[in-house]
Amino acid sequence: MDRYQFEDSISEYIENTLTLSQRKDFEDYIENNPESVVLVERVRSVINNMQKMPDVKTSPDFMGQLMRKVDVEKNRPAQRVKPGNTVFGFTPLYAGLMSVAVVGLIMIGLQMIPDSSQGPTPIPNHFTQESAPVQSPATQPHELRMESLAGAEEDSANVEVQMDKRRSNIKNKIRLVKNQ
Amino acid sequence: MDKDHRYTDEALIIRFQQGDERAYIELVKRYRDRLMTFVFRFVGDMEQAEDIVQDALVKVYTHKHYYKEIAKFSTWVYTIAGNLAKTELRKRKRRKTTLLSQMGHEERDYDLPAVQPETGEAVESEFAEVQIQEAIQELPLHFRTVVILRDIQELSYEEISRIVDVPLGTVKSRINRARLQLQEALKEFRHY
Numbered sequence: 001m002d003r004y005q006f007e008d009s010i011s012e013y014i015e016n017t018l019t020l021s022q023r024k025d026f027e028d029y030i031e032n033n034p035e036s037v038v039l040v041e042r043v044r045s046v047i048n049n050m051q052k053m054p055d056v057k058t059s060p061d062f063m064g065q066l067m068r069k070v071d072v073e074k075n076r077p078a079q080r081v082k083p084g085n086t087v088f089g090f091t092p093l094y095a096g097l098m099s100v101a102v103v104g105l106i107m108i109g110l111q112m113i114p115d116s117s118q119g120p121t122p123i124p125n126h127f128t129q130e131s132a133p134v135q136s137p138a139t140q141p142h143e144l145r146m147e148s149l150a151g152a153e154e155d156s157a158n159v160e161v162q163m164d165k166r167r168s169n170i171k172n173k174i175r176l177v178k179n180q
Numbered sequence: 181m182d183k184d185h186r187y188t189d190e191a192l193i194i195r196f197q198q199g200d201e202r203a204y205i206e207l208v209k210r211y212r213d214r215l216m217t218f219v220f221r222f223v224g225d226m227e228q229a230e231d232i233v234q235d236a237l238v239k240v241y242t243h244k245h246y247y248k249e250i251a252k253f254s255t256w257v258y259t260i261a262g263n264l265a266k267t268e269l270r271k272r273k274r275r276k277t278t279l280l281s282q283m284g285h286e287e288r289d290y291d292l293p294a295v296q297p298e299t300g301e302a303v304e305s306e307f308a309e310v311q312i313q314e315a316i317q318e319l320p321l322h323f324r325t326v327v328i329l330r331d332i333q334e335l336s337y338e339e340i341s342r343i344v345d346v347p348l349g350t351v352k353s354r355i356n357r358a359r360l361q362l363q364e365a366l367k368e369f370r371h372y
Contacts, residue, residue, distance in 0.1 A: 011356040042363040046312075050331035050362075053309055056220040058212045058230060066208065066234045073242050 001029045189253035221328045222265045236261040258343045315365040323358035
């Protein structure tokens with residue numbers, strides 16, 4: 001048994017809950033370390049003195065104060081919401097807010113419903129306008145596809161012209177360096 | 181109300197759950213001083229301790245249906261009181277920090293009231309009590325709770341484990357460590 005094991009076992013030794021072999025180890029330790037006996041006795045003394053500490057009594061008015069607090073708690077829900085002032089069990093404020101929310105949802109819902117008198121379901125303008133740029137080439141009209149192809153060809157021709165210019169510039173610079 | 185002594189705490193709380201307010205009064209009579217001792221040793225202030233005990237017993241009243249028969253009533257009520265006491269100490273710590281931060285440096289030094297032992301066994305015993313109480317107040321909260329429940333309230337390790345909701349081995353270890361810290365703090369006094 002080392003010092004840590006000894007300290008960890010002090011309470012169990014005092015309360016007599018160590019096994020026989022643990023108790024023997026413990027006693028061997030204190031026999032070889034006489035100063036550890038002092039520690040055991042001090043812990044024992046602390047336990048005894050704490051057990052002797054007197055009970056603390058409540059004040060004579062404890063019960064009266066407690067019952068007043070209980071009464072306050074009992075009456076609290078009744079004070080918050082008077083039964084006559086509720087709408088389906090909700091306070092007027094919550095009932096009002098919920099009514100506004102419900103009416104708002106109904107209005108939004110009505111706007112979403114299509115007008116059946118105009119034939120098949122029309123697609124709102126803002127949907128078609130926004131979705132146009134992301135149409136896949138396969139679904140685009142033929143003229144649009146041709147236009148975009150022509151644009152791409154034009155772009156690639158411009159890139160080639162620029163590359164030729166750069167190449168000639170570099171060649172000129174190399175010539176200049178060689179001449180110097 | 182003498183006949184209520186026939187009932188266990190658990191039988192009383194069930195009667196109270198069924199609407200018998202006399203059962204509540206009997207439970208209060210049984211527990212008010214026990215809880216007062218526990219909470220006072222924990223917070224070290226009589227007025228606050230009494231407030232906390234009252235709040236705990238009010239909670240028993242308002243939350244009576246939360247009690248389930250699987251646990252002992254004492255475990256439940258000590259848990260409530262312990263939690264309220266910890267909350268109060270945290271609040272107090274915050275207030276203290278705020279007050280100290282508002283003070284100048286020269287104002288921060290203060291003297292503890294001198295406790296001068298006089299002659300006589302009663303005074304010596306009172307002196308010892310004050311020393312232990314002060315040493316308990318120095319313990320970390322998780323040590324303080326368990327050592328009070330064990331050495332002052334004399335509850336079993338198993339019940340303490342249920343109250344603080346910590347494994348039995350941890351409870352034993354904390355109690356041992358708390359006792360070692362207490363003997364260290366008290367060793368300069370001749371009682372220890």
